[in-house]
Amino acid sequence: xxxxxxxxxxxxxxxPDAMRYINFMISDFVELHGDRRFxxxxxxxxxxxxxxxRCVTVLGLEKGVDTPDRLKRNFGSAQPEGYRKSxxxxxxxxxxxxxxLCFIDTAGAACGVGAxxxxxxxxxxxxxxxxxxxxxxxxxxxxxxxxSGGALALAAANRVWMLENAVYSVLSPEGAASIIYKDAGKVxxxxxxxxxxxxxxxxxxxxxxxxxxxxxxxxxxxxxxxxFDEALKSFERLxxxxxxxxxxxxxxxxxxxxx
Amino acid sequence: MIEKSLFRDPNLRLEGQEDAPEKxxxxxxxxxxxxxxxxxxxxxxxxxxxxxxxxxxxxRDRIGMTLDEGxxxxxxxxxxxxxxxxxxxxxxxLEQARGQSGEHEAVITGAGSxxxxxxxxxxxxxxxxxGSMGAAVGEKLTRLFERALERRLPVVGYPLSGxxxxxxxxxxxxxxxxxxxxxxxxxxxxxxxxAVLCDATTGGVAASFALQADIILAEPGALxxxxxxxxxxxxxxxxxxxxxQRAEFQMEKGFVGKIVRRREQRELxxxxxxxxxxxxx
Numbered sequence: 412x413x414x415x416x417x418x419x420x421x422x423x424x425x426x427p428d429a430m431r432y433i434n435f436m437i438s439d440f441v442e443l444h445g446d447r448r449f450x451x452x453x454x455x456x457x458x459x460x461x462x463x464x465r466c467v468t469v470l471g472l473e474k475g476v477d478t479p480d481r482l483k484r485n486f487g488s489a490q491p492e493g494y495r496k497s498x499x500x501x502x503x504x505x506x507x508x509x510x511x512l513c514f515i516d517t518a519g520a521a522c523g524v525g526a527x528x529x530x531x532x533x534x535x536x537x538x539x540x541x542x543x544x545x546x547x548x549x550x551x552x553x554x555x556x557x558x559s560g561g562a563l564a565l566a567a568a569n570r571v572w573m574l575e576n577a578v579y580s581v582l583s584p585e586g587a588a589s590i591i592y593k594d595a596g597k598v599x600x601x602x603x604x605x606x607x608x609x610x611x612x613x614x615x616x617x618x619x620x621x622x623x624x625x626x627x628x629x630x631x632x633x634x635x636x637x638x639f640d641e642a643l644k645s646f647e648r649l650x651x652x653x654x655x656x657x658x659x660x661x662x663x664x665x666x667x668x669x670x
Numbered sequence: 671m672i673e674k675s676l677f678r679d680p681n682l683r684l685e686g687q688e689d690a691p692e693k694x695x696x697x698x699x700x701x702x703x704x705x706x707x708x709x710x711x712x713x714x715x716x717x718x719x720x721x722x723x724x725x726x727x728x729x730r731d732r733i734g735m736t737l738d739e740g741x742x743x744x745x746x747x748x749x750x751x752x753x754x755x756x757x758x759x760x761x762x763x764l765e766q767a768r769g770q771s772g773e774h775e776a777v778i779t780g781a782g783s784x785x786x787x788x789x790x791x792x793x794x795x796x797x798x799x800x801g802s803m804g805a806a807v808g809e810k811l812t813r814l815f816e817r818a819l820e821r822r823l824p825v826v827g828y829p830l831s832g833x834x835x836x837x838x839x840x841x842x843x844x845x846x847x848x849x850x851x852x853x854x855x856x857x858x859x860x861x862x863x864x865a866v867l868c869d870a871t872t873g874g875v876a877a878s879f880a881l882q883a884d885i886i887l888a889e890p891g892a893l894x895x896x897x898x899x900x901x902x903x904x905x906x907x908x909x910x911x912x913x914x915q916r917a918e919f920q921m922e923k924g925f926v927g928k929i930v931r932r933r934e935q936r937e938l939x940x941x942x943x944x945x946x947x948x949x950x951x
Contacts, residue, residue, distance in 0.1 A: 520877075522897040522905045527915055530925050532876035532896035539850040540882050544858065559834075560846065560877045560896070567847040581834050581843040581874075586901075591759075591836055604757050605839045615754075617840055659851045663812065665844040666805030669749055 412576075414584075414602035421578040422518075426555050427628050429456060429471030429514040436636040437462055437469055437512075446495035449529065453484045454517070455493030457500045462512065463640060468504035470497050470565055471514035474555070487556075488521040494534035494564055501541045508651075510643055513551040513565040518583060520561030535564045542567035543658065546651025550642050552622070552635050553577045569658045570642050571618045573609040574631055579617065580607040616665060699723050715932045724889050724932055726869060728771070729778045729793035732828055736936050737782035737791060744780040745817065746810040751775065751838065754805060760837040763799065771797035775806045776831070779814040781823060785940035787947060790818035794830040794868070794875075801831035803875055804838035808845025811879060815852035815863075824862035824946060826939055829880035832898070833873015846878040853882045862946040866935060867917065867926065872898050881925070885942060887935070888917035888926045895920075 412420065433440055433456065440460035444451040456471040472489060475481035504511045520531055542549060551568040557579035573579060587601035588594060612618040622634040646654060695708040702721040711717075715735055716725040733742050753760050768774065776798035781790045792814055794801040818825050834842035856863060865883035870893035877896055888894060895915040903910060913919050920926040930938055 520896065522902060524902065524906065524908065524910070524914075527895050527897065527902065528923055530881075530923065532872075532894075533881045533925050535877040535896070536850070536879075536881040539847055539878055540854055543847065543851040543854045559843065560874055563843055563846055567850065579840055581839050582836050587836055600758075604755065605836075606755050607839075612840065615840060617844060659855070662844060662848040662851055665848060666808055666838075666841045667752060667754060669806075669809050 413599060414607070415599040417576060417608055418578055418584055418602050420576040421556050423555075424474075425628070426516075427631060428476055429473040429516055429554065430476075432514050432552075432554060432632060432635055433460075433469055433471055435632045436639070437467070440469065443500070444496075446492040447499060448492065448495055450490075450492045452490050452493035452496060454487050454489040454521070455496050457496050459500075459503075459509065462510075462643070465643065466507075466509055468500050468509045468511045469514075470500060470511065472517040472562070472565065474516055485521055487517040488519060489517065489561060490521045490526050491529040491531045491534035494520070494531075494538050497565065498534070498538050498541055501538070501545060504547050505545050508547055510547050510646070511545070511549040511568075512639055513549065513568065515551055515553045515557055515562050515565050516555035517558050517561050518556050519558035520564070535560050538564040539567050543662075544655065545658075546655050548643065548646040548654050549658070550639050552638070553579055553618075554631070554635070558583060567658070567662070569646065569654060569661065572620045572622050572635070572638050573612060573618050574622050574624050574635075575609055576624060577609055578607040579609075579612050580605050697725070699725075717932060722890070722931070724869070724891060726796045726830075728797060729773065729795040729828075732793040733778065733780075733782070733791065735932070736793075736826075736828075736939065737784055738786065741782035742780050742791070743782065744778065746779050746813055747774065749775065749806050749810050749813075751804050751806045751835075753837075754841050755837070755839050757837040757839070763837065767798045771795050773798055775810065776801045776803070776835075777807045777810050779810045781817075781821075784826065784936060784943055787940060787943035788823055789943060790814050790821075790823045790825045791827065792825070793828040796830055796868075799832075799835060800870075801829075801875070802833060802835035803831055803842055803845050804835035805841045805845060807835075808842075808848050811845075811849045812852040815849070815856045819852075819856045819859055819861065822859075822861065824864070824943060825856065826864050826866075826943070827879075827883070828866050828868055829871045829875055830868035831871060831873065831875035831880070833875055843874065846874045849879045850882060853879050857882075857884070862943070864939065864942055866930065866939075867892050867894050869893050870898070872896065886925070886927045887930045887938070888920065888928075889935075890917060890929050890931055892917040894926065 437460035442458040474487035584602040
């Protein structure tokens with residue numbers, strides 16, 4: 412598989428969507444709609460439920476399962492109100508000391524006149540701000556596409572995993588081809604240069620682990636569940652302050668050694 | 671200080687200007703097309719004398735016109751991008767940016783004072799890859815907020831950026847979370863952060879530390895947004911209205927607290943710092 416084929420595999424609509432993972436590992440899931448400010452954004456799924464015997468907050472960027480559903484969910488690209496919905500639930504998680512589980516699958520935050528008028532930048536900035544201050548553990552998994560700031564808004568986490576064919580990137584290879592190479596045709600070159608694969612992320616220390624998918628994704632669902640379960644157990648022994656510090660140190664070291 | 675960095679601008683016509691003083695470089699106002707001799711423009715804080723247009727300015731000039739004379743002490747001067755992905759063509763791009771801007775990276779960080787009020791300070795450099803944020807920029811900003819926290823200093827900053835630096839891939843994206851963490855810690859200990867958004871503040875910088883300040887000011891006409899106007903026009907095939915995403919628009923939409931002309935910035939920053947310093951009026 413070349414670098415661009417991997418991008419296409421990450422985008423494949425055969426992949427389980429965020430709701431599949433939620434239904435698989437969360438019992439008594441109660442989805443709560445709306446951001447309490449402007450609207451409900453179906454690209455961001457939020458709610459609470461039980462993971463094993465723990466109550467958790469759940470956030471998911473949801474691309475949808477068929478054409479009407481995908482249109483309704485804007486193909487997983489959230490508007491500012493999506494990020495204000497997640498913000499509300501992050502605060503609820505902190506209030507009630509619930510761990511946060513995030514399922515990420517997005518090409519990026521929504522881009523358009525409305526998104527700008529309602530402050531897309533501010534909405535993502537506030538999620539990052541909120542997440543970096545949480546005393547509850549935040550665990551994130553990239554189940555398909557991890558596109559730019561729209562994905563990072565749910566990945567300022569204590570631990571981050573990727574499925575083996577997922578991608579994570581600052582910009583789509585299409586965007587990079589047109590910005591850097593000024594040639595939309597150079598998308599394979601851009602995919603290679605950007606280093607978007609799970610293996611790349613593991614080598615950079617950007618993720619903690621790569622989870623297997625299996626031929627028909629039969630391994631993906633239990634692999635994510637087991638990774639979350641193990642991590643939640645390890646955070647049980649830590650204080651809220653420790654959890655927050657661990658997250659800070661995790662990002663503090665990314666980008667190189669400058670001493 | 672102003673004149674020195676001024677002459678690095680490759681777009682300005684100036685050949686052998688030291689021996690030939692009759693050839694004074696000229697700059698044209700992009701808004702009203704007035705021609706203005708550069709030394710005079712620099713003297714006037716790079717404002718168009720006819721229409722008041724705020725020219726983009728170098729980070730060094732910003733320091734010179736904002737902080738008390740001689741008060742600035744630079745930090746993290748040697749932190750510069752190491753091309754972590756060996757991205758094709760990036761090394762040359764960095765060389766070019768260093769030559770153009772005379773800086774090692776797209777942000778200058780340090781500490782100084784404004785009307786005697788001490789503060790940590792950063793200004794971003796448009797001539798260095800349009801202020802884009804890679805790992806070095808993220809590291810310098812993180813250190814600035816960490817140092818400010820240790821020394822109990824407020825932070826005054828001038829964000830200006832096209833966003834995350836594509837040539838550093840995921841490392842650039844991670845800086846958004848890293849810097850946000852440092853801003854959050856600084857804020858949690860009760861310290862002030864003021865951002866003055868410059869033309870342009872977009873992408874990953876807008877979606878992180880630029881819009882996390884306690885007080886968000888902007889220069890007149892500064893473009894502020896997540897997606898840039900060209901990307902929006904391409905994606906939506908819609909022509910954007912005049913003034914879309916400009917500071918005035920962002921104030922109307924509720925994301926900018928106040929638009930402050932360059933002439934009035936130093937005074938206002940001094941006042942705001944004083945208001946948060948806890949002393950009497």
